Amino acid sequence: MKKKRVSIKDIAKHLNVSVTTVSFVLNGKAKEKRISEEVTNKILDYVKKINYKPNQLAQSLRTGQSKILVLMVEDISNYFFSKLARVFEDLAYEKGYKVLFCSNENSDKKSIELIDLFNERQVDGFIIIPSAGIENKIKSLQQQNIPVVLLDRFFEGMEIGYVGIDNRYASRQGIDHLNMNGFNSPAFVSIDVQQTQMLGRLEGYQEAAKEYSFKEKKLLLPYNLKSNEQGREILKKFFNENPELDSILFATNYLTQLGLEVLKNDFPEKIHQLGIITFDDNALFSICTPAITAICQPIENMAKETMNILFQLINKPTQSTGFQNKILKTSLEVRESTKALIERV
C-alpha cells in the first residue's frame, strides 16, 4: 500500500491558503501575482520543511511538457552510441530534461514501433539516428510539430535539423594518410546500405581512388548480417581473394572488430603488414597490436550541436522557416596500424 504523497492541496489546507496561492509561490510568480511576502515565506518555509516535491506527471499533463527527450540509436551497447548517450545525458540534465534511450537495431519496423510508443508518451523531442526507411515516419512527427533532430545520417533532400560529420572528407583524409605512408592499394570495407553517412564514406574513398589512380576494391557486407560468424566468413573470403591489398579502411567500428578477429585468427602475419584505419575510435583500439589508427568523430560536439538545434525547436512556438544543419570535422588518431612498413618493429 503506497503512502499518499503530500500534494499542493494538503499544503494549502495546512496553511489556510488556497491551492492557487501555493502554486503561484512555488512557480516563482509570487511578486507577479501579488502574493504578500508574509504568505510567500510561510509557504516556502513549510514546503522546504516537509520537503515537498511536485508531482511531475500532473505538471506534465497540465502543461503538455513531459521534460523527457528520446535518443534513438542503433544499439546502445555499441561504444559510439553509448558514449553519445553519456554526453546527451549530461546535457539534458543540465536543462532539466531526462533522456529515454532506445535501440532500433537499424530496423525500420522497430524504429517505427519505438517512435509510436514514445509519441504516445508525449515526449518533448526526439534525437534520432535513423534506420534507412523511416523517412515518412519522421515526416509525420514533423507534421505533428514534434521537435526532431537527426544525427549521424539523414535523408537526402529532407527539410530537417541534422548533425553529422563530413564523411566524404573523413574517408578521404584516411586514404590520404595511408597513401602518405606508402599504402597505395587500399580496400574499403563497409555495409551495403544507401544511408548518407555510408555513401559519404564511400565517396571519399572513390574520390581518392581517382586521384591516386589505384583500383577500387570494395567489400560491402549485407545490411542485416545474420551473425558475426557470417560476417567473418565474408571477410575471410575477401582477404583470401584479394592478396594484393596493402591496406583497409573499415567504415564502422563494428566491421573493424570483425575484420581484426579474422585477421588475427587467419592471417596472423598480414595483420602486421596491412595498413588499417577504422571509423569511430574506441579506447581499446589503442591496446590492440598493432594499435589501430582511427577516424574520430567529435562526439561531445556533435551532442552539443544537436541539443542546440533541438532546444531551438522546443522553444519555438511555431515551426519557423529553415532547418539547421551542422557538419563537423573529424580528427585522425594516428597509431601503429598505419605506420609505414619500414618504420615498424
Next chain:
Amino acid sequence: MKKKRVSIKDIAKHLNVSVTTVSFVLNGKAKEKRISEEVTNKILDYVKKINYKPNQLAQSLRTGQSKILVLMVEDISNYFFSKLARVFEDLAYEKGYKVLFCSNENSDKKSIELIDLFNERQVDGFIIIPSAGIENKIKSLQQQNIPVVLLDRFFEGMEIGYVGIDNRYASRQGIDHLNMNGFNSPAFVSIDVQQTQMLGRLEGYQEAAKEYSFKEKKLLLPYNLKSNEQGREILKKFFNENPELDSILFATNYLTQLGLEVLKNDFPEKIHQLGIITFDDNALFSICTPAITAICQPIENMAKETMNILFQLINKPTQSTGFQNKILKTSLEVRESTKALIERV
C-alpha cells in the same frame, strides 16, 4: 502551435456515447461492464480508424503507474553497463515498461540527486548499481514502498532484493586457472573501495594466496581517480617495483584497459610473458595481442533475474516478507593471455 490530439472525449462525442463507455471498451472491460457488442465494435472500429492513442500521462496520473523504470549504473558508456542496459531495455519493453538510464559516476552525491529526481517523477521501480555511501537513500526508497533491486553490489546486512555474481569464487577460479598454467606469483589490481563486489574479488585472491602459498601483492588504486594519466602512473610504478610478478588479475574492465596501455607502452616484452586475466569481457579483448582471458559475468541472466525480482515487488500490493537474492556464476573465457609460457608463440 501544437495540434490538439484527439481524446476520449472527442471519440465519445463523435459516437454519441459516454466517455466512460469508451474507456471501458478501450480497457477491455466491455463484457465485464456489459457494453453491448454493437457499441463495443462501433468504438473499436472508430478508434482503429483514427488511430487513437491514449495519453499516457493522463493514464499515469490517474492510475499512479508511470510504466517507467530507472536503471542507474556507474557510466553508461562503459561496455559492461551499456550491455546490461541493452538487455534491460528489451526485457522492460516486453512488459510494457520503458527504461530511463542514468550514470552516477560512482558518486554518492550524484546518485542521491538522481534518485530524488526520478522519485519526483513517480517511476515505478529502480534498478541500482549503488555507489558506496547511499545505503540510507535506498532505505528511504524502501520506506516509501518504492520497488528497488540492487545489482552487481549490495550493502552487507541490508534487507533488499539483490542480484550479483559469486565474486569470491570468480576471482578464485581466475587464480586457479593461472596457477594451472604455471603462473604462481599473481598480483591483484583493484580499486580501494569497500564495496561488496570488490571485497569478494579480493577475498577470492587472498584465499588462493593461502592455498597456493604465494605472497599477496595487491595494488589498490584510489576510489576516484583524477585522470587516466594518474592511473597509468600508479600502475607503471607498481610494475617497476614488482618485477617478480608473473601474472595479474585485474578486478575491473577499466583497470585492465589502463593496465594494458601501460604494459604496451612501457613494458612491451612483459605483456607477452605475463599471465593476464580481467573481470568483465569485452569483444575487443579477443583482438588484443595477446588476447585477454576474461571472467565473464552472465549479463543476460543477471538482467533477467533482476527483472523478476523487481516485477514481483511491483506487483505486490504490500511489502511482503523476505527479500530475494540471486548469486550467479561467472564463466572463464580462456584466451592467449593465460597460456602457459612454453605454449606461446
Next chain:
DNA sequence: TAATTTAGCTAAAACGTTTTATTATGTGCA
C-alpha cells in the same frame, strides 16, 4: 400486478497540477 433482477449505459469524482477569471478589501481622490 408488483417487486426484483439484469442489461446497458452514464454522470461525476478523482488524480495533482496550472491558469484564467473573479472577489473582497482597502486606499486615494474629486
Next chain:
DNA sequence: TGCACATAATAAAACGTTTTAGCTAAATTA
C-alpha cells in the same frame, strides 16, 4: 459620498484519463 484603482487572495476550469456509484428500461420472478 461615490468612483477608480491597487492589493491580496481565491474559486473553478482545465489537462485526459479511470473508476465508483447510479440510473433507466426491459426482463424475470413471485
